[in-house]
Amino acid sequence: MAKATFKIRRGGRDGGEMVDYQTEVGEGMVVLDAVHQIQAEAAPDLACRWNCKAGKCGSCSAEINGKPSLMCMTRLDTIDTTKPVTIEPMRAFPAIKDLIADVSWNYEVKKRIRKFNPRPPDAEDGTWRMSQEDVDRVQEFRKCIECYLCQDVCHVLRDHVKHDEFIGPRFLVYSAALEMHPLDVENRTEDLKDMHGIGYCNITKCCTKVCPEHITITDNAIIPLKERVVDEHYDPIGRLVKIFRKK
Secondary structure, three states: OOEEEEEEEEOOOOOOOEEEEEEEOOOEEEEHHHHHHHHHOOOOOOOOOOOOOOOOEEEEEEEEEEEEEEEHHEEHOOOOOOOEEEEEEEOOOOOEEOOOEEOOHHHHHHHHHOOOOOOOOOOOOOOOOHHHHHHHEEEEEEEEOOOOOHHHHOOOHHHHEEEEEEEEOHHHHHHHHHHOOOOOOOHHHHHHHHHOHHHOOOOHHHHHHHHHOOHHHHHHHHHHHHHHHHHHHHHHHHHHHHHHHOE
16 A cells, blocks of 8 residues: 545635645555545545446546546556646536536536437337437447536537537537437437537547547547538538429
8 A cells, every 4th residue: 555645626616725635545446436535534524426436427527637537437556646646626617515516507408409309100000110220320329428528628618618609529429319310300400500509619539538438429429410510501502402492
């Protein structure tokens, strides 16, 4: 066992400061283990959100040495513990207390996205027919655990604070899961263009890099949505076709 120093953000909604704590760390420990140990030894009032400790609930999102990460999935043997390890709440959202950020904005965003709208059944028994390839395409997006690390790392939200104009990577993935569903007939391209700010994304792939479920957010969700928006609203040939179809 060796001692390591952790600089943890303490404080409420306003202000806050980084406080140093020392605790012993050993083989197999993750950052969340160290936080729990600090709670037990020195800071019983340290606020920290967590649940499954298995990387499946998305509750323990934080910034470890400045990188958005799940505390329960960040092993201490992957960090240089000879230097102080900083732990802070996600910066893209307001702090509530200590390591807890207020992520309620995300739930309001989800309400604004057009819901699943299936086509009529293909058969009299009320069932649908679809290819396995189309089904498989959207399964990746269903792995999202809503940890909001992709929202936190996105520079549009984190640095430019465009929360009123941009829904963020998580909800572009959610929109893609609906738009690409083989049964869905709703058209969300105008909302993506005007209300949801898809044009703000410049496909840096930072969201893909931090996703704990390894969803290929940029290539498989955001870029295809951008292509749909361009085809629907900016392609001159496509616009002519629409005009003649209306006639």
